[in-house]
Amino acid sequence: MASEVTHGNLDQTVTCFLGDEDVIYEATQIFDALSDYTRFRILAALCAGERGVSDLQEVCQVSQSAISHQLRMLRDRGLVTARRDGQRVIYRLADDHVAMLISVGLSHAAELTGKEGE
Amino acid sequence: MASEVTHGNLDQTVTCFLGDEDVIYEATQIFDALSDYTRFRILAALCAGERGVSDLQEVCQVSQSAISHQLRMLRDRGLVTARRDGQRVIYRLADDHVAMLISVGLSHAAELTGKEGE
DNA sequence: TGAACTTATGAACACTTGCTCATATATTTG
C-alpha cells in the first residue's frame, strides 16, 4: 500500500516554484518525455542500467527508426547520454531524476490500477 | 540541494512493473496530464487547496473556454473532482498522487534550471 | 577497399492536441 516515497513540506515546494515560468516549463518538458509509451519504456529499461539501441528496440517492440528518433529526442532534452562501443551505441540515463519520477509514476499507476505490488 | 525525496529499491519498483502494459499505460497517462503548461498550472494551483474555475482561469491566464476544456480532461482522467457551490464550480485534486508528482517534478526541474530552492 | 552490420536522419503523412468562437446549460437575483 502507498508508495515508499516521502517528501517534506509538499505544498511549500509547489507554491515556492509556482510563479517561476522557467521551472514550470522545465517540469512540463520532463513529464512530456515520460508521457509517450515508447519513450517511457526506453527510460524505464534504462533504469536498470545502460542498454544498446538494439536491446531497446527489442524491449519496446518498435522499428529501429522509431527507437532512434525517440532516442534523439531524449538526447536533445538531456535525459539520456550515448557512447559508442564498436558498432553499437550504448545509452544511459543522464541522471537519476528520471529514474525517480518513473518509479513514483509506476507505483502510483499500479495503485490506481489496483495492482499495488504486494 | 537534491530533493527531500527518498525511495527504497528504486530499480526493483521499476523492473517489477516493466512488463505490465496496463500499469505502464496508466503511468504515461498521468505524465501526459502533467505535460501541458496550462494543465500543470491548474494542478499545481490545486495542490494548495480547492479552487473555483474563475480562480484557475486567473492563475493560468487563459480563456474561460480553455480552462473548462482542460478541466474536463482532468475530470475524465480522474485527476480532479468537482462540486457545485451556487453558480460556481469548485475543483480539487482527486488524490495526492498528483501533488506528489508535481512536487517531485518541480524540485527536479528547479535543480536542472539551477534554481534549487535554498 | 568493399561488403555486412548498426545506428542516425530527413521527408512525408495520419493522427492528436490545445486553442478560439459560438452557443448551450445551470444558478441566482430582480
Add this chain to the structure above:
DNA sequence: CAAATATATGAGCAAGTGTTCATAAGTTCA
C-alpha cells in the same frame, strides 16, 4: 419569468507528434 453570471460543450483549425520509408553515416572484418 427575464436578465445576469458562471461554467460546459461542440465544431473547426493551426500546430505538433510519432510513425514509416528510404537513405545516409559510422564501424568492423575479410
